[in-house]
Structures are given as structure tokens and as C-alpha cells.
Amino acid sequence: MSPTIKNIPFARPSLGPEEEEAVLRVMRSGWLTTGSEAEAFEGEFAERAGVEHAVALSSATAGLHLGLEALGVQEGEFVAMSPYTFAATAEVTRYLGAHPLFVDIDPETLNIDARQLDETLSTLDHTRRVRVVLPVHIGGVPCPMHEIRQVIDNQRHSNSRPTSITGNSRPTLDPAAPISILEDAAHVSPSAGGDRLGTMGEVGVFSFYANKPITTGEGGMLCTHNAELAQRVRLMRLHGIDRQVWDRYRSVGAGWRYEVVEAGYKYNMPDLLAAIGRVQLRRTEELRRRRSDIAMYYNQALCDTGYLRPPADNGNTSHHLYILRLIPEHLKITRDEFIARLNELGVGTSVHYIPLHIMPYYQRRYGLKPTDFPEALRAFEWCISLPIYPDLTDEEREYVVRAVRLVGDAAYQGKGA
Ligand SMILES: Cc1ncc(COP(=O)(O)O)c(C=O)c1O
Missing domain, CATH: 3.90.1150.10 (Aspartate Aminotransferase, domain 1)
Structure with a gap:
């Protein structure tokens, strides 16, 4: 061993002059919170990930919460996931009064075991309704998404998921519809090709926490191909207000008027962080x-x-x-x-x-x-x-x-x- 013992931290973000310049640009612009940078980050992220809609948020935890909410998870229902994950993946079910339904892992990949998921779903008694499967790509190793989809397709019990979200209304339920997939893609680097993890379920959520593949310090991105679901998430990320602050600021005239149409949350991503995210995205x-x-x-x-x-x-x-x-x-x-x-x-x-x-x-x-x-x-x-x-x-x-x-x-x- 070398005589000098080094001090090697477990994690360290990779930030350079481009990120510094981006932060300065926003500081000097006079607009720090969610605005043009966040909007641009969403567009660029969606394009890279190959998804219709990307919604920038304060964290992946916020994204998991809003994703489950928009998928219509109700009090007393279950969300299937492996216990081999960070606290955030399961705690969000509890925010909604729902419950995690744990399924053991494949010891090779450390991801949810699709065979055991099948067994668990097949042997559930009818009092327990699973609305969502929430696979986590641990360490960035892909979950078997095609097998998970197959398991869900094979299920014949009376689960339901939202099939229509109209405008700002709460999701409505189709009792015959299959279980949805929400991918916890917190460990995934947004991919420009192949099986694009984080975009293979109804919803995918990326994290930009300090040690993640790309970072904004704190932050997350919810991705979906479903326009109505994206609209619901946009509404709920900022107090359930029908117009985003940035839209009100931009519009001349009655910019002050807004309506609270739901009891939403405070889950938006500020421009200061989005500007860092745009640089990191280019460096993916x-x-x-x-x-x-x-x-x-x-x-x-x-x-x-x-x-x-x-x-x-x-x-x-x-x-x-x-x-x-x-x-x-x-x-x-x-x-x-x-x-x-x-x-x-x-x-x-x-x-x-x-x-x-x-x-x-x-x-x-x-x-x-x-x-x-x-x-x-x-x-x-x-x-x-x-x-x-x-x-x-x-x-x-x-x-x-x-x-x-x-x-x-x-x-x-x-x-x-
Ligand atoms: C698997 C997993 N899911 C979700 C999260 C939550 O991410 P965030 O810190 O962006 O809320 C993390 C955070 O480390 C995570 O490891």
C-alpha cells in the first residue's frame, strides 16, 4: 500500500465552469424561481429521454408522490415494490394513505424479481388492490421491464387505474384497466437510445440529488407520454393553482389573477437549479x-x-x-x-x-x-x-x-x- 493514506470521499459531484456560468446568468437575470430555465430544461430533457412530457420538480421524492397521485392511487390500496431501496420509494405511498407491497429481489441484479412479483400478484386476496408496480433500477441496473409488463398483462384480477384525467380534475378510475408502472429512475442517467429506462412505464421519475448521474444539487424530473397526466402533475406541483407563476409573470394585464382548483404541493424546481441541470444534461x-x-x-x-x-x-x-x-x-x-x-x-x-x-x-x-x-x-x-x-x-x-x-x-x- 502507498505510504500516504488518501482521503477518497464516497461521492463528489462533477461541476465545472459551465455550471458556474449558468448559475451566474440566472442570478443576474432577476428571476430565480421556476421560469424560462426550468421550461427549457424540461424540453431538453424530454427530447433526450425520448418522452412526450417532462416536468421539473424539487426532488424525485416529489415526483414519486405526484406520479402515484396522478395514477389515481387511493387510500388503502397497494403499490408493489422491492424493499431493497431508499426510504423515498415507499414513503410516498403513505402520503396517500396507501401501502407498499414488498416483493423480494433477484439476488443477481438486486432489482425486483419479476417471477416473485407474478406470484405475489397472483396470490393476493381480493381485499388488497394493487394499483401500481414501482420498479427501482438499483444503481442504474435495469429492471426487467418487459417481464414486468408481461406479469401485469397476465393479471386477471380486478385492479384499476386511471384512464381519464380531464383538465384539472382528480383522476377517474376504470375498474377493468390494468396495473400501471411507475419507474423509480432515481439512479438512471437519461439515455438517448436503446431501452430508455424511466420512459418505459406510464410514469418515470429521475433524481438530480447531489450524487446522482446528473445533478442540480436537489431536484427531480417526472416523465410521461400521457399529456393529461403531465397536466395533473404540473397543477399539483405548485399549490393546485391553475396557472404557473411564470405564465402569470409573462402575461401583461391580469397577471395577478389565479384560481386554486386543488390542494396542491410546493414541489417546483427553481431556475437557479434548472440552469445547472441543463449543463449537466449536455454532459450526460x-x-x-x-x-x-x-x-x-x-x-x-x-x-x-x-x-x-x-x-x-x-x-x-x-x-x-x-x-x-x-x-x-x-x-x-x-x-x-x-x-x-x-x-x-x-x-x-x-x-x-x-x-x-x-x-x-x-x-x-x-x-x-x-x-x-x-x-x-x-x-x-x-x-x-x-x-x-x-x-x-x-x-x-x-x-x-x-x-x-x-x-x-x-x-x-x-x-x-
Ligand atoms: C432509489 C431512490 N429513489 C428515490 C430517491 C429520492 O430522490 P430525491 O433525493 O431526489 O428525492 C432516491 C434518493 O437517493 C433513491 O435512491
């Missing part, structure tokens, strides 16, 4: 390529250890996270000891995820036990996320690999042990 490919290079480097350098498994990669991943899985049978130390030793060597790490079904709130509210979702539990107990971000230097990534090998090789107890 450059940022994604660098993450991908680092992932390839780690894969190569760590593939032959005997005590680690690299993350799943089918070529369409955004490499938001690099989640290593330790092989417990081949190691003399625990995951927590492994992390502590990496931290002593100055390598920042994290754990994705502590599954929601072992969190006090979900255990208390739904009486869940850790063993209810054994794959999620096992993945959690043996995973470590390594630093992966565009500004991680070649020297730093080399150091990370040497630190992992130093800790792991010393703790290796061979395949036969």
Missing part, C-alpha cells in the same frame, strides 16, 4: 462514459479475488453505484469489519441498501420480520458500495482497488474453507 454522455470506465476498471481488477462479486452489468447500466457483494463463506471478517478497514485506509464507502422491511417504521406498521425477504436481507448483509463518480481520478481508483485487495486478501480463507 461524458459523465456516463467516465463512470462506465471506472466500473470496467474495478471489474477487471477485482474479478479474480475469490471473495467478491462485482455488480450485475448487462451493458445498459448507468453505473450510479458500484455495489460489491462479499462472499461470506470465503472471508474471515464481516462486512462491517471490511468497511471499517477500508475507512481506516481512507476509502469512503456506503451500503445500498438497508432494506425497508427491517426499518423500525415498516416493521412496526406491517409486522414484518427480517426473514420475510431473505434475498434482500442477504444482499444487504454482504454488500459494500465503492466510490464511483466522474471526477474520481485514475490514481484514486487504483488506490481504491489496492485498498480493497489489501483488506480482502488478508481476510481470505480460500474456497474450500
